[in-house]
Amino acid sequence: MMQRVLFFHTIGFAFGIALGNILNIPVYFAFLSAIISGVMSLIIIWFRGPVKLTVIFTLAVGFFWVQVNSSQYLVTPFLVGDKVEIQGLAISKPVPAGSGQVFALRPDIVNSKEYIGSGRINVFAEEGQVVHYGDVVNIKGKVLPENGATNPNQFDYGAYLKRKGIVAAVSTAYGGSIKLIERDQGNFFLKQVYILKGKMDMVLAHLPPRQQGFVSGMLFGEKNQLTYQERTILSQTGLMDAFAVSGMHMGFVVLLAGYLAYILKAGKWARLFVVGLAVLFYAAVTGFTASVVRSGLMAVIGLLAYSLGEEKDIPTAMAAAALPILIYRPLDLFDAGFQLSFVAAWGVIYLTPMTKEWLPGKGPLAQALAAAIAAQLAMAPLIAYYFNVLTLAGLILGILVAAPVGLVVLLGLVSLILSPLSIEIASLPIYGAGLVTEIIWQVAQLVSRIPGAFFTVRTPHASYLFIHYTVLIFLPMLFQKKYGKQMSIVIGTVLIFFLALPVWGNNNLAVTFLDVGQGDCIFIESPSGRKVVIDGGGKMGENSADIGERIVVPFLKSKGIDKLDLVINTHPHHDHINGLEAVIREMEVGAFLTAVPFLGCPETRELIEVAEKKKTNSEAVSRGDIIVLEPGVELIVLAPTAQGVYGESNENSNSLVLKLCYRQTSFLLTGDVEDDGLKELLKGDADIQSEVLKLPHHGSKNAFAPAFYERVDPLVAVITVGRNSFGHPHDTVVSYWEERGIPVYRTDLHGAVSIQTNGAKIWIQTVKNPVP
DSSP states (O other): OGGGHHHHHHHHHHHHHHHHHHHOOOHHHHHHHHHHHHHHHHHHHHTTOOGGGGHHHHHHHHHHHHHHHHHTTTOOSOOTTOEEEEEEEEOSOOEEETTEEEEEEEEEEETTEEOOOOOEEEEEEETTOOOOTTOEEEEEEEEOOOOOOOSTTOOOHHHHHHHTTEEEEEEOTTTOEEEEEESOOSOHHHHHHHHHHHHHHHHHTTSOHHHHHHHHHHHHOOOTTSOHHHHHHHHHTTGGGGGSOOHHHHHHHHHHHHHHHHHTTOOHHHHHHHHHHHHHHHHHHTTOOHHHHHHHHHHHHHHHHHHHTOOOOHHHHHHHHHHHHHHHOGGGGGSHHHHHHHHHHHHHHHHHHHHTTTSSOOSHHHHHHHHHHHHHHHHHHHHHHHHOEEESHHHHHHHHTHHHHHHHHHHHHHHHHHTTTOHHHHHHHHHHHHHHHHHHHHHHHHHHTSTTSEEEOBOOOHHHHHHHHHHHHHHHHHHTSTTHHHHHHHHHHHHHHHHTOOOOOOSSEEEEEOOOSSSOOEEEEOTTOOEEEEOOOOOTTSOTTHHIIIIIHHHHHHBTOOEEEEEEOSOOOHHHHTTHHHHHHHSEEEEEEEEGGGTTOHHHHHHHHHHHHTTOEEEEEOTTOEEEEETTEEEEEEEOOSSOSSSTTOTTTTOOEEEEEETTEEEEEOTTOOHHHHHHHHHSOOOOOOSEEEOGGGGOGGGOOHHHHHHHOOSEEEEOOOSOSSOOSOHHHHHHHHHTTOOEEEHHHHOSEEEEESSSOEEEEESSSOOO
């Protein structure tokens, strides 16, 4: 079908990008392959061969194009920790980030030299430092470390920024500065967009914080104002889709713009211009996300086909929407937003004719449910891959709240149109939008409490994604066969059911030392699948749940875990206890354990109160207690005694010291125990010999104890440590192990360290920088 030529070539271009990203070959070789395939395509056309074979050319072009766009960001003048002075143009509106704000800067001069790269930087500014889009500024600051993935299945935020052309992050805090050089140097169109957005922010400020965040999210796709709890519940109930600007949003934009053109008695081409301008303006306001660009281009293409008297071909429209995005930024192919937007649209178009035959009814509700089922079949593996949730309630709830969400968007668009005229008048419809979002939130909370409304699922392997989508492609064809309806229902159900399967034990004991920065977090999984978390990381001065929300809970969910048998805190210091609040709040926990000397500590009491609200038992242990995880797997409490070492104020030396035993292999987990506590351990007759030693107190000099190390006599040492000003780990500690030829694994250098054992042998895996 010749009208599908663009569709097939766009698919070829996308496959070329994917292949080029995997192979990552030199640019000149990729260019040569594009030239050769171009010549082959000309030969095919000359001899009137199958035109579809010319897709090899667009595949090779995609292969080449991704190499070009990847290599241009590899060399930058920004090194982590360097102090830099940069002059450039602010190319985005600052948005809140932590206690300050962040905006994108296009550098022109870096350290008095012209910047020749094409990348941008993110500038993290303090709250009082005011910057507007289009300002030329001089900034002095420090280059921040990249937020790459250092734990299993962790979202690689650094790679995400690189895909968006952000090559570095610079903070102006701690002695940095921002100096205005010149104003109003940005793009005129974008300046008007940000002015309008600023007025709309003033309108939204009339609402309470939660309603403000919900309306802003549903109208503009902004999620930065949502709390962790709100994000979690919205994901569990499938309502996070309402915060992705999509076809419904664009439908209202086209409707309002078309109505304006009708009032103005515009002709079909003038109407197309008005709608196109409205779509462009709204896409700019929402940040040109993949979903809004897709839906906007498809809407304009559909209207163009209507104006030309042509029949709209949806696959071609989808291809025409995807191709410009991939040409402009080919690495967007690997972004969740791009993938979910196009996969959802494909699912509705391709699978709905089949799923509507699965349902007995033929009315509007049945049609809507069939489209929802088709979209879920298409999106489920990607949602599981990126968000580790499978929601059944979302099928029905998504249909029920479609009208209320549409009302929020419509009222928000009316306010957006009115905001340049009067903030007060524009606030009237926004009050109604806020009230509707409050009702949606209450319903979402209610539904999230229904058993079976959602499942926490493990991150599926890439091979499963391939199998899932291959099956979906052929499923409508199977539907045409005898008993096809019954077989397609069974196969579709099996595909979804497979995602929800629990993770079974593999007869190995697995211990993972997570990278939580300067802190401790250890995850234990027994051979039969019993699960324990020891400490939760977190630094002093950070949000008490920050590390738990950002690292620990996502790690657990990526393994399909929503239930823990035990949560243990070794001692109530911030870098060990803070992240546990989120763990206990978000997980179903069998019991919370701490050491007897810490029962009176305020931090421990706060965590016990969180546990009690979840109806989780809290217990205290001391030397001599044995925690049996399952037959043959034990946690032996070696310290502290019930009285502690020199009283309960000596928190480091009163740390819980645990020996994890499985057959002939053991792990000695030492918390932050220091000199006094180590001496107490050596005085007794406890068997501390272990194959794996978690070094005490992040390798501190205060915990350097050769006599203790010799008694343990490990095969492997692990140091849980991050960037710090304490000198951890101390050179003396590191040198001790190097001189003896014992491998040392550090979470700051190797990321998460995962150790598995069958009770006789051990296998070690790190996220980065493997030790030979």
